[in-house]
Amino acid sequence: MTEFRQPSPRRGTNLPKMGDFNLTVILDAIRRTPGGLSRVELAQIVGLSPQTISNISRRLLDQHLIVEAGKEGTGPGKPRTMLRLNPSGMYAVGVHLDPAVLTFVVLDLLGAVVRHSRITTPPGTDPRAVIDTIAGEIKRIILDSGVDPDRIAGLGVASPGPIDLNEGAVVDPPLLPGWDHVGLRDGLAEATGLSTLMDKDVTSAAVAETWAGGPSGEGSFVFMYMGTGIGCGIVLNDEVVRGTSGNAGEIGHIIVDPGGALCDCGQHGCVKSSAIPQVLVAQAEAAGILNGSLQDRSAPAVQERFAELCAIAEAGNDAAKEIIRGSAVLVARAVSVVTNALDVDRVVFGGPFWTCLSAAYLELVPGLVEANSATRRIHGIEVVGTGVGEDVGAVGAACLVLEHTLAPRSQRLLLGD
Amino acid sequence: MTEFRQPSPRRGTNLPKMGDFNLTVILDAIRRTPGGLSRVELAQIVGLSPQTISNISRRLLDQHLIVEAGKEGTGPGKPRTMLRLNPSGMYAVGVHLDPAVLTFVVLDLLGAVVRHSRITTPPGTDPRAVIDTIAGEIKRIILDSGVDPDRIAGLGVASPGPIDLNEGAVVDPPLLPGWDHVGLRDGLAEATGLSTLMDKDVTSAAVAETWAGGPSGEGSFVFMYMGTGIGCGIVLNDEVVRGTSGNAGEIGHIIVDPGGALCDCGQHGCVKSSAIPQVLVAQAEAAGILNGSLQDRSAPAVQERFAELCAIAEAGNDAAKEIIRGSAVLVARAVSVVTNALDVDRVVFGGPFWTCLSAAYLELVPGLVEANSATRRIHGIEVVGTGVGEDVGAVGAACLVLEHTLAPRSQRLLLGD
DNA sequence: TTTAGAGGTATCAGTGACCGAGTTCCGGCA
DNA sequence: TGCCGGAACTCGGTCACTGATACCTCTAAA
Numbered sequence: 001m002t003e004f005r006q007p008s009p010r011r012g013t014n015l016p017k018m019g020d021f022n023l024t025v026i027l028d029a030i031r032r033t034p035g036g037l038s039r040v041e042l043a044q045i046v047g048l049s050p051q052t053i054s055n056i057s058r059r060l061l062d063q064h065l066i067v068e069a070g071k072e073g074t075g076p077g078k079p080r081t082m083l084r085l086n087p088s089g090m091y092a093v094g095v096h097l098d099p100a101v102l103t104f105v106v107l108d109l110l111g112a113v114v115r116h117s118r119i120t121t122p123p124g125t126d127p128r129a130v131i132d133t134i135a136g137e138i139k140r141i142i143l144d145s146g147v148d149p150d151r152i153a154g155l156g157v158a159s160p161g162p163i164d165l166n167e168g169a170v171v172d173p174p175l176l177p178g179w180d181h182v183g184l185r186d187g188l189a190e191a192t193g194l195s196t197l198m199d200k201d202v203t204s205a206a207v208a209e210t211w212a213g214g215p216s217g218e219g220s221f222v223f224m225y226m227g228t229g230i231g232c233g234i235v236l237n238d239e240v241v242r243g244t245s246g247n248a249g250e251i252g253h254i255i256v257d258p259g260g261a262l263c264d265c266g267q268h269g270c271v272k273s274s275a276i277p278q279v280l281v282a283q284a285e286a287a288g289i290l291n292g293s294l295q296d297r298s299a300p301a302v303q304e305r306f307a308e309l310c311a312i313a314e315a316g317n318d319a320a321k322e323i324i325r326g327s328a329v330l331v332a333r334a335v336s337v338v339t340n341a342l343d344v345d346r347v348v349f350g351g352p353f354w355t356c357l358s359a360a361y362l363e364l365v366p367g368l369v370e371a372n373s374a375t376r377r378i379h380g381i382e383v384v385g386t387g388v389g390e391d392v393g394a395v396g397a398a399c400l401v402l403e404h405t406l407a408p409r410s411q412r413l414l415l416g417d
Numbered sequence: 418m419t420e421f422r423q424p425s426p427r428r429g430t431n432l433p434k435m436g437d438f439n440l441t442v443i444l445d446a447i448r449r450t451p452g453g454l455s456r457v458e459l460a461q462i463v464g465l466s467p468q469t470i471s472n473i474s475r476r477l478l479d480q481h482l483i484v485e486a487g488k489e490g491t492g493p494g495k496p497r498t499m500l501r502l503n504p505s506g507m508y509a510v511g512v513h514l515d516p517a518v519l520t521f522v523v524l525d526l527l528g529a530v531v532r533h534s535r536i537t538t539p540p541g542t543d544p545r546a547v548i549d550t551i552a553g554e555i556k557r558i559i560l561d562s563g564v565d566p567d568r569i570a571g572l573g574v575a576s577p578g579p580i581d582l583n584e585g586a587v588v589d590p591p592l593l594p595g596w597d598h599v600g601l602r603d604g605l606a607e608a609t610g611l612s613t614l615m616d617k618d619v620t621s622a623a624v625a626e627t628w629a630g631g632p633s634g635e636g637s638f639v640f641m642y643m644g645t646g647i648g649c650g651i652v653l654n655d656e657v658v659r660g661t662s663g664n665a666g667e668i669g670h671i672i673v674d675p676g677g678a679l680c681d682c683g684q685h686g687c688v689k690s691s692a693i694p695q696v697l698v699a700q701a702e703a704a705g706i707l708n709g710s711l712q713d714r715s716a717p718a719v720q721e722r723f724a725e726l727c728a729i730a731e732a733g734n735d736a737a738k739e740i741i742r743g744s745a746v747l748v749a750r751a752v753s754v755v756t757n758a759l760d761v762d763r764v765v766f767g768g769p770f771w772t773c774l775s776a777a778y779l780e781l782v783p784g785l786v787e788a789n790s791a792t793r794r795i796h797g798i799e800v801v802g803t804g805v806g807e808d809v810g811a812v813g814a815a816c817l818v819l820e821h822t823l824a825p826r827s828q829r830l831l832l833g834d
Numbered sequence: 835t836t837t838a839g840a841g842g843t844a845t846c847a848g849t850g851a852c853c854g855a856g857t858t859c860c861g862g863c864a
Numbered sequence: 865t866g867c868c869g870g871a872a873c874t875c876g877g878t879c880a881c882t883g884a885t886a887c888c889t890c891t892a893a894a
Contacts, residue, residue, distance in 0.1 A: 022851085040871065049853050054872060071860095077870025078860040164795050171794055220661060232758070241653060243760020244637060250757040250791040255750075258675035258685045265789065267750075268675045333672075333684075338758060340667040341649070343660020372682065374667040377588055378581050439880090457841065466882055471843065488890085494840025495890040 022048065023056050024408040027065060030083055032218065036069060038080030057083060065089040085109050091147045093194065094398025095134055096158045096201060099175035099228060100299035103394035104137055106145040111212030111399060115145035116391060120300065125178030135191035153405050155194040156397035158204035159184060165246025168198050175228060175299050197400045201225065202249045204396030206233025207240055208388050209348055211399040216384050221346035222338050226353040228299050230271050230331065232338060256333040275330040277306040277353055280323050284309045289320050310356030324360045332368035339381055340374045350386030358385050439465065440473050441825040444482060447500055453486060455497030474500060482506040502526050508564050510611065511815025512551055513575045513618060516592035516645060517716035520811035521554055523562040528629030528816060532562035533808060537717060542595030552608035570822050572611040573814035575621035576601055582663025585615050592645060592716050614817040618642065619666045621813030623650025624657055625805050626765055628816040633801050638763035639755050643770040645716050647688050647748065649755060673750040692747040694723040694770055697740050701726045706737050727773030741777045749785035756798055757791045767803030775802050
């Protein structure tokens with residue numbers, strides 16, 4: 001139960017440690033404005049009195065979360081002193097556990113990548129070994145980044161679904177054999193000593209967009225994550241939708257191709273059976289566009305073959321292009337299902353495979369989504385690519401920490417240890 | 418931008434008129450507990466000090482929103498005096514504008530129907546006439562209910578989609594010719610003098626469930642509204658999802674029957690083309706279960722024929738039963754798409770056609786949804802029928818007002834006038 | 835009948851966040 | 865140099881809440 005009170009000597013421990021709610025509100029306002037804001041502007045925007053803004057600003061300055069950056073004045077009068085986020089006021093570490101690759105980033109307060117690294121996911125089925133590898137790399141990257149360890153707010157982990165958010169556990173994802181109910185969150189918290197947050201990769205990507213994506217991360221949107229699988233992250237009114245167990249965004253079994261291939265769920269033409277990279281690669285192999293037939297269905301192998309297919313399409317092969325364009329049509333249908341169900345007006349694409357796909361998708365998807373929109377008479381639907389880049393998963397993981405510590409909305413999220 | 422402050426002399430007009438936030442929090446706590454709560458219990462639950470609870474309770478008692486109702490004590494000591502909502506502390510009027518029928522209710526604070534009435538929707542294409550009819554009936558039902566007009570907090574309207582929530586307008590719904598961008602909200606506000614809220618029918622139904630549905634209206638759930646069309650209302654963490662323009666819950670074009678009939682959207686086997694009452698009636702006619710073929714495709718006619726079909730199934734006709742069971746399978750697929758995308762763990766069925774369908778659906782849908790659940794290894798998905806009854810639409814409309822006035826979450830919602 | 839134990843109210847000082855008004859700071863312009 | 869206007873700070877007051885204390889009420893058990 002949430003209520004507000006004067007934070008006099010705290011009774012319970014259930015209140016955010018970092019004092020005031022309004023503090024996070026104004027921090028958020030500063031964060032969301034590219035050029036920073038002056039105190040007066042803040043007063044107008046958030047509705048608090050100038051004095052209060054001044055007081056809160058001072059506290060933020062004391063915590064080194066913001067800095068005074070230059071003055072800006074037109075007419076007569078004292079020029080306004082602009083307040084900006086202090087990039088080095090806080091850092092967060094993010095890891096993306098992907099079946100193919102482990103991505104690590106250190107992010108500053110602005111959401112900019114200070115340092116990143118990537119290693120291939122150790123093969124095998126022992127989660128313990130992977131967790132140890134991750135912990136080791138985290139220590140290394142923190143060291144390499146040269147960041148003051150005291151300024152690191154915590155660690156975020158993005159994992160493929162399904163997960164159990166309450167337990168902080170990975171629950172048997174398709175491509176991670178051996179990972180059945182593995183307490184990834186607590187394992188990493190223990191191994192690194194950092195307070196750790198966990199979320200599904202697609203959700204993390206959506207959080208990355210809200211924190212580091214600029215204007216396309218505001219308000220409500222759906223983040224289409226084009227990875228080994230296709231999933232989506234959902235943000236409504238600046239708040240991420242996680243669902244009961246953190247598994248929101250499962251759209252793999254939406255039917256998009258009624259005449260399509262049989263899926264393991266018994267239906268024909270699910271997203272999962274007709275539009276994911278592995279299937280597109282198989283199509284290309286069957287059509288003779290990619291020579292040979294790859295037996296190895298492991299994640300890194302698929303990734304490699306898919307890159308090959310994209311390169312061929314890029315080079316002008318029409319058949320290859322057609323496969324990608326076909327997938328765009330199918331994905332657009334899935335997007336329509338979600339946008340119609342939630343009435344959002346922005347779709348952001350991203351994920352590791354996005355770079356290859358962006359040209360075809362950005363050409364085809366907007367029109368298709370618009371045509372299928374139940375609200376096309378009322379508002380349009382914007383389709384854009386993320387500005388965050390290929391590391392969205394890891395960046396988002398780190399953003400989980402920033403969001404948890406600094407965002408005014410954050411209700412809870414289980415903080416490890 | 419939302420922020421919290423001490424409600425000293427208000428600056429803007431953007432704060433809820435009814436004072437304190439914590440007041441609504443404790444009102445909400447009382448509302449959600451069937452037997453009411455004592456002051457001590459409230460103190461424990463919301464975390465405020467006993468004195469503060471006492472003070473707020475007094476304010477609520479002064480406003481007649483709650484009453485002291487009986488005492489409850491086991492051991493020695495003074496028994497606790499229970500606080501309950503005062504049903505007659507506040508009332509709200511709700512209208513459901515359906516292509517076939519206009520439903521009106523007067524609700525008390527508990528969400529109980531004090532008075533209801535129903536008239537067939539006047540035929541024709543002049544919204545003005547319908548609005549006048551509605552306004553007239555509202556005046557009548559308020560009079561008949563014998564409720565003190567000063568205690569009526571406002572009017573809620575539920576309309577079929579699409580709507581434009583910001584404008585308070587109905588935007589050309591399939592079965593309401595002539596209703597293209599009609600300012601229903603403001604029209605009714607003006608005609609009745611009541612402050613008026615508007616929402617889509619399925620959203621209203623979901624609100625009804627949160628307010629008057631008991632335990633099945635808590636937390637997160639999807640409300641499947643079985644009406645002339647099939648739509649859903651979405652509630653996440655006790656907050657209704659409305660979307661950019663109030664049109665969330667459009668699931669008519671989810672493909673559920675890949676081999677099914679062609680839909681006007683160009684795909685085969687959409688919910689809209691294979692599971693709505695009109696289609697089931699047509700199937701029954703084609704199969705000779707319903708004699709004759711109805712030319713009249715108007716809403717009331719379909720409603721009547723569908724009731725006939727249900728009666729036949731009820732009477733033991735296997736072919737009729739099969740049609741209904743078939744629709745259950747299809748609807749279950751649509752449900753799975755939504756529950757997987759949002760990771761909710763409860764589905765509530767309701768709407769005007771629900772009574773006929775409930776037996777078959779409650780038998781079939783739970784198993785199907787469970788089997789298709791992406792999170793079946795983590796948590797189950799509960800499938801229940803609403804307790805609110807056939808007037809959910811109108812009840813929900815009235816609940817919009819209660820929610821807007823009394824719920825602690827309520828962000829905004831455009832208040833007419 | 836007394837006593838113990840619990841619920842609830844009244845009062846008061848103390849605290850933190852907020853606001854309003856007055857004051858100081860800072861730059862351009864006469 | 866002095867004036868003006870806008871930005872930002874200082875100061876005193878308000879408000880809701882807490883904690884402590886005292887007191888009354890009510891019930892069951894001694």
